[in-house]
Amino acid sequence: MALAHKGLDFVERPYPFTAIPEIEEGFSKTVPILRDGDRLVRDSFEIAVYLDETYPDRPTLFGGEGGRVLSRFVESFSQMVLHMPVTKMAIMHIHDMLDTPDQEYFRASRLDRLGKEIEAVAAEGDAERETFAARLEPVRRTLHFQPFLGGDSPLFADYILFGALQWMRVTAGPPPLAADDSVMQWFERCLDLHDGLGRRVTAA
Amino acid sequence: MALAHKGLDFVERPYPFTAIPEIEEGFSKTVPILRDGDRLVRDSFEIAVYLDETYPDRPTLFGGEGGRVLSRFVESFSQMVLHMPVTKMAIMHIHDMLDTPDQEYFRASRLDRLGKEIEAVAAEGDAERETFAARLEPVRRTLHFQPFLGGDSPLFADYILFGALQWMRVTAGPPPLAADDSVMQWFERCLDLHDGLGRRVTAA
Known part of the structure; x- marks a missing residue:
């Protein structure tokens, strides 16, 4: 993106x-x-x-120095608030998409990182589906002011959050958000960007 | 600020x-x-x-257009993630600081807004103290990269979050964070800014 x-x-x-x-x-x-x-x-x-x-003469990803430093906060929000729930919802789907050598690596490395077998992590996925929309309240309120985090058009901050939901979409399916949720509508707008670049990525 | x-x-x-x-x-x-x-x-x-x-020739509060639009996300994080917990922890302290006509207004307007008497809201305050530090994980991770949300020096985004914790500090006392928590250290740095402007505000 x-x-x-x-x-x-x-x-x-x-x-x-x-x-x-x-x-x-x-x-x-x-x-x-x-x-x-x-x-x-x-x-x-x-x-x-x-x-x-x-490439400073091409469209900006940060909108200046303030945008660059505050994008770190958006990245941190994505990693600390969204990544673990997406992991729990997607982990078995990711595993099942892999070839055998990668499945073995994935299982061992996730056990090491998460301290649990992937089946135990996935067992918490259903509960995460129930609460996922609430985690996005700060995004939802922002979209009350502007169509993208980056304002009238997207910045890298949008792609950070989009990436977390796209990661879910191409592994476990659409994020558990209602169709009329402004965050889901923003996600659909992101999928349409750059001639539908994100939408063309489908699960293997 | x-x-x-x-x-x-x-x-x-x-x-x-x-x-x-x-x-x-x-x-x-x-x-x-x-x-x-x-x-x-x-x-x-x-x-x-x-x-x-x-006043564009004076120090910038946003660091450009990208900083301005992403400050809305910081404001939204503060309002959706921090304001209700601070309300629960501080509401009785705020009430007790007011003169009688303001106490009556405060009680009625908070009942209207929160759907509960202020004593019932305050009853949830102790539980909020236990989980407050965890809510600040996105801030903590950002401070791993830079001393302020605004980078090497503060921007308005810092003052937004500072405001939420300062509101607590001048009513209910210091935010429930360990002294060696990087968020608490950032809060102390904010209190020192502009010749200790924030530190000079004390409860009435």
Whole structure:
């Protein structure tokens, strides 16, 4: 979404979990990784910062320095408030989408990180579905003032939150929000952006 | 805090609840109200926008357009995640600080707004003290990257969150956070800003 927002041409290369350590000679333990000519950048936020600094004449992802620093708060909200519920709702779906070597890696790494077998994590998913909409109250109130977090049009802050819900959508299905919920309507607007780029991503 | 940030001279005029309808011939049902020459502006956020637009050569409160729109998300987080817990923890303290006519207004207006007598609201305050720190996880993670929400120095977004905790501090006492909590350390930094402006406000 950030690359499309900047209007930059790019090739997307999906990798299985177990291949990530070999990308770019072990440049990063996690994806995404951006290669731009001979520059390598890891981490979504750092990639957005790099793109805005390197291509300042293209549409801005942050809307200036204040937007850049406050996007960290949006990222933190997404990670601390939304990621664990999405994990609980999506974890078995993700597991079931993987090939066998990745399933083994996924099971072991999630046990290590979450302290529970993935079945035990998934058992909490139904309860999360009930309370998920309430977690988004700060987003809902913001959308009372403006159609995107970024104002009249999206900024990287929108793509951060969109990413959390898109992660759910392409693994476990649509986020548990009513069709007339302003957050769901914003999510649909995000799916339409950049010629429906997000909508074209479907589960494997 | 916003006026001090802009380096503007100002006179602060506190009013009891029941006098608000008479300020500036009923200009606003709520405070704060700013008078700047012959201009009147209501609402903290609108006042900050006014100040940044009217005095662009003084230190910025938003750090540009992106900062302005994302400050709405910080305001929404503060209102939807922090205001009700602070209300529950502080409501009896606020009541007890008021003169009799204001106590009567406060009791009736809160019953109308919250659907409960203030004693019933306050009864939920102890439980809120236990979970308050967890609500601030998105702030805590942001402070892992930067000393203020606004980056190396504060922006209006900091004053929004500071305001919620300061409201608690000057009524019910310090927010229920450990001294070594990075959010508490940020709050102390905010109290020190502008020659300790926030620290000089004490309960009546």
